[in-house]
Amino acid sequence: MSGSRSDLDTCAREPIHVPGAIQPHGSLLVLDPDGLALLWASANFEGITGRTPIELLRSVEAGLRDWQATGTHTYRTRLQHPDLDMAAHVHQGRLIVEFERSTPVFQNELLFRLTGFAQQMTATEELGNALSATACLIADLTGFDRALVYRFDPDWNGHVVAEAGNGTLPSYLGLRFPAADIPAQARNLYSLNRIRLIPDANYIPVPLTAFGEQRDAGGIDMTFTQLRSVSPIHLEYMRNMGTLSSMSISVMVDGKLWGLLSCHSRNPHRVPSDIREACDFAVQSLAMRISADSRAETAALGVELARVHTGLLAAMAQAGRWDEGLAGAPAALLELTRSHGATILSQESFLPVGEVPEEHHVRRLVSRLSQHGAATDFYFTDSIASEFPQDEGFTDGTCGVLALRISEVEDSWLIWFRQEVVKAVTWGGNPHKVVQESGRIHPRKSFEAWREMVRGRSAPWHPAEIAAARDLRSSIVEIVLKKAEQLARLAADLQKSNRELEAFSYSISHDLRAPFRHIVGFSQLLTEREKNLGERSRHYLQMISDSALAAGELVDDLLTFSHLGRAAISADKVDMNKLVAEVRRGLAEETAGRSIVWQVDHLPVATGDATLLRQVWYNLIDNAVKYTRQREEAHIKISANATDDGVLYRIADNGVGFDMAYKSKLFGVFQRLQRSEDFEGTGIGLALIKRIVERHGGSVDAMGKIDEGACFTFSLPALPEE
16 A cells, blocks of 8 residues: 555545635625625626626525525525526525526426336335436436446445446446545535535636635635535546546435435536436435335344344243343344354353353453443444454454443343354455555546455344344343342341341340349359358359359340440541550450560551440450460560551461361351360450441451461541541
8 A cells, every 4th residue: 555544634634615616517606694795706607697796696685585584494596587596505604695507407307207206116125126216217317427326334435236327437336435435524515415516527616706804715614505616636536437527416314324326427517406406306215215124124123033032031030040041042142133152241150152252352352341331331343353453352253242231230241242254345446555646645546346355344233133132131131120129128128137136135135134143143142151061062153153154244245246236336536546555454464474575556547436446456455365375475466557448457466376267257156266165255256346347337357377376357448538
């Protein structure tokens, strides 16, 4: 390829809607729409109209004012002496009036031809026949050497799908033309202004003469002007094709540019305005036929896919999970979008159906789609390699992808895949060749058939298939929401049961405290009163007293644990250094006479309930003191560090440790990993810590090794910003 991409981009940005000149087969006035003051006139005005701009303006002024009062967008009329066709419109704050010499047309014969064409459109069953009939009618009405129907594909390449001609020009039927032949800005003008006529590609543009204060006519927007001068590059393109005249009529289907009805002649050729309007009527009739056929095809396919959808709903309803239901109906799942394979995946699962790429390729695709957030909750392409060229792409020939995000919380997706379809495409010349001469890009000169094998694409996704996929997503989301509602009701029932259990626990614990105190008290009184009791009897009484004391402590802990489920949590700044110091002073009696090496780092401030957080520190430090009792020199380290979510506090010791295989039992109620004969306790302390920390929005964890110590951690959320 010669030339550069930047040169092509420059051509594509050419301001073709403001040429500052017109074609010479007509003349033009530019007026102030408010006072009808003359601002510009084409330099050929008197040669076309036989009058000066001022004279002609006076003769049409009344008609223009009457038209302005109606509020319609355009105005057309025929003048006499001389016979002129006049057209006017307002755009960008200027009133533009165009004049062309009238050519007699037999209106009755024209109406007869259009009526017959309309009947033919109704009677023709195949769309291809309707396209050919339209091309024949336009060629016959206009007298051009060739008329062809030019359809755009999704990438804006053109495909000649019908043609009529007299044999003067070569046939382009079946050929394709690259999107660069008609840049985006030109397609935009085709969408806005349906008819464009170029009677002579060798014309000399006619400049505009200023009558007002503004001198530069280059700012006049001629988007809706029939006489607008066209790009020199396009004129050169026409001459390279061997055509000196052309006319195009836009085929607008449902408000979008579907294609063009393009006419060419080897020699200069002009078409009267009445004929152009008749051709426009015929082409828009064709557009309605195309729209009707497309809607009928979509509706028929939609009915069939709705049947498949119903079967998938039944499969999901019978299964415990929606994804298992879809995977259990593989034929229907693939038939819904006429795909070769599909997969249902989340962070934990990957359910393939049919021919699907390897899991790591699919997850890389999902990762890229997830980076774009909600914009890609629904995504489809027939060429995944062109969408993500930086990736290696799928290695199994997969090109088409239709992806649905089912849940953002679980990041679950339903994705269909299509295999590559290799096509043999015949272009009108090499679409990849750019000609550069004298420092600028020229339009290509060769339009000889050039055959290419197009790879890297699957069959395109039909609108009905896309709609069916969207409907399935809605159904899945509805099923998921129903499941969520059921879980919410279950959660509410569980919360109610928990509250009842907490109330029951509180009541039982409260009622048991008094009997245990009585047992301890009467055991002590009996020991003091009966001086003659034997040693064994005194031992029994002591065991009764100790057991009652232990049971009382257990009841107190249960009461505290139950109370935590209902107690309100305050949210104040808490000095953790102060709490740790208070706990250490409270344990001074238990640590007296022991060799303990304390290492207490500076602890960040927390937010929460100071009383409850003191309970956390007390239980953790008390455990560290208790389980290092067998060490000649105990080491206890208390530290903390900031995390992304808040602060992580830890306390480590060199005590007896624990087996990590039983870690899951540590924070459960009444769960003990050491014998009660060796280390006293009720088995509620760590469960109490877990409940306090979780009610503060944090979490707890532990690491340990038998006979080498343990490290307990708890995290609390960061302080809110002041």
